[in-house]
Amino acid sequence: MSERVMPGRADGLISLGAADALWVDLTAGSAVPTASGALTCFPARARAGYVLLGGRVVATVRADSGRWSVVEAEIRRAAAELNAIRMDRRDLVRIGPFRGASRPECDERTPLRWRRRIAGERGEPFGPERTARREAGRPYHLAGIDWRQILVERTSTGTQRSWWLPRAVVRLLDTAEHAEKQWVQAARTRPASTAVTEPPSHPRQAPDADGRQTTSPQGPTASLRPYGKELEGRLYSQLSREPGTSRRVAGWACAVCRTAPATVLDHCHEHGYVRAPLCQSCNTQERPDHLYGNDIRVANHYTRLFHTDTHDWLRHWHRCPGCRARTTLPLPHLAAWTAHTACRSLRPTHPAPRGRKPCGLLRVSWTGSQNAPRSCLLTVTVDRCPSGEHRVLARVPYREAAERFRVWLAETAPAVAAAAGPDRLDGLPAQFRPVIADTSGEDQALF
Known part of the structure; x- marks a missing residue:
């Protein structure tokens, strides 16, 4: 039986059991499902001086009797921040598994490691996460979030599995992991007498008009610096081998959403230049659902890339000197834009219960490459047409697609178009660099 919540105490402290009940009660109507036992069950770290609730670090206090407590106001703030988050269950981010990806290393400074925990739960029958869950007698949570209710598992070609979470939850868990790392590092430097009593820094997030999360200066990204042009013109093949690059990337906020800590260094695989540091959510957002060498399925998330957040993504893609000088996009992006925009x-529709529905699934493929534009041809097709009547919608030569994009860019993002062109960069290589193999994900070599 859960403990009864007793607000209004003189010291503002409540027991962990009461805080568990309060957390569940306050977040009952949240778009993000929460779990019971957020402060008392694995992997809560109350005895380490803190717990994670959503994207917030909440300090725990140990009384003279040895009993652990938390400040009730902190639980209410964490619940209010979580309730303010809007989640689109259709906007999913693939979180694994990725072929060829190395096993995440254990790092005691970031005990959450939520991707590793999910991978252990879904792929390792005798992993530590399943062992802990069996010992506790209930599924474990992640930062007080019941991730199993929103995890989507897909199977393709009969055996290949993939795991997906809503983008809002991915960003929230990334924020929690970063905040925990900051808390642990700060706890090592502060005096032992205040290590578990001082309130930690935490995010104060609220959704803006388009559903993005904005973070106040007190949040975990407050210590992160915004990305300027520090890495502009650098080759990824050289920069990735320099010592300390990962640590340097972790010091920036994501260059696209600017609300989450950067985790990867995005680069143009067509020209080899670094674009900018991104968070994991934005880095996966630009990638298609399926990419098979020269074939892309154009999914709904391209609406955000080419409509909702167009300026942010065009500016980001043109951080590559090669793309900016040619006033175009890498071939896979240009192909997706041609099909989607x-x-x-040309995409036909069919009668549906509520009006008309777009036909089948949109797909675009190409022959040749951007290095031989005369022979490169983009073919836009429809898969899985209900009536079986629609196949090829258009065949667009590469040069025509590039010219259409230049016109559209000038109309859609004049500032980005004004900064592009061959006269804007003197140091552009005379020969385009070959496509760089990407080992960070499955079937993503061209992105």
């Missing part, structure tokens, strides 16, 4: 009016 330039050929949108």
Whole structure:
């Protein structure tokens, strides 16, 4: 039986059991499902001086009797921040598994390691997460979030599995992991007498008009610096081998959403230049659902890339000197834009219970490469047409697609278009660099 919540105490402290009940009660209507036992069950770390609730670090206090407590106001703040988050269950981010990806290393400074915990739960029958869950008698949570209710598992070609979470939850868990790392590092430097009594820094997030999360100066990204042009013109193949690059990337906020800590260094695989540091959510957002060498399925998330957040992504892609000088996009992005935007009016529709529905699934493939534009041809097709009547929608030569994009860019993002062109960069290589193999994810070599 859970403990009864007794607010209004003189010291503002409540027991962990009461805080568990309060957390569940306050977040009952949240878009993000929460779990019971957020402060008392694995992997809560109350005895380490803190617990994670959403994207917030809440300090725990140990009384003279040895009993652990938390400040009730902190639980209410964490619940209010979580309730303010809006989640689109259709906007999913793949979190694994990725072929060829190395096993995440254990790092005691970031005990959450939520991706590693999910991988252990889904793929390792006798992993530490399943062992802990069996010992506790209930599934474990992640920062007080019941992730199993929103995890989507997909199976393709009969055997390949993939795991997906809503983008809002991925960003929230990344924020929690970063905040925990900051808390642990700060606890090592502060006096032992105040290590578990001082309130930690925490995010104060609220959704803006388009559903993004904005973080106040007190949040975990407050210590992160915004990305300028520090790495502009650098080659990824050289920079990735320099010692300390990962630590340097972790010091920036994501260059696209600017609300989450950067975790990866995004680069153009067509020209080899670094674009900017991104968070894991934004880095996966630009990638397609399926990429098979020269074939892309154009999914709904391209609406955000080419409509909702167009300026942010165009500016980001043109951080590559090669793309900026050519006033174009890498071939896979240009192909996706051609199918999603330039050929949108060609996509047929079929009768549906509530009006008409777009036909089948949109796919675009190409022959040749951007290095031989005369022979490169983009083919836009429809898969899984209900009536079986629609196949090829358009065949667009590469040069025509690039010219259409230049016109559209000038109309959609004039500032980005004004900064592009061959006269804007004197040091552009005479020969385009070959596509760089990417080992960070499955079937993503061209992105």
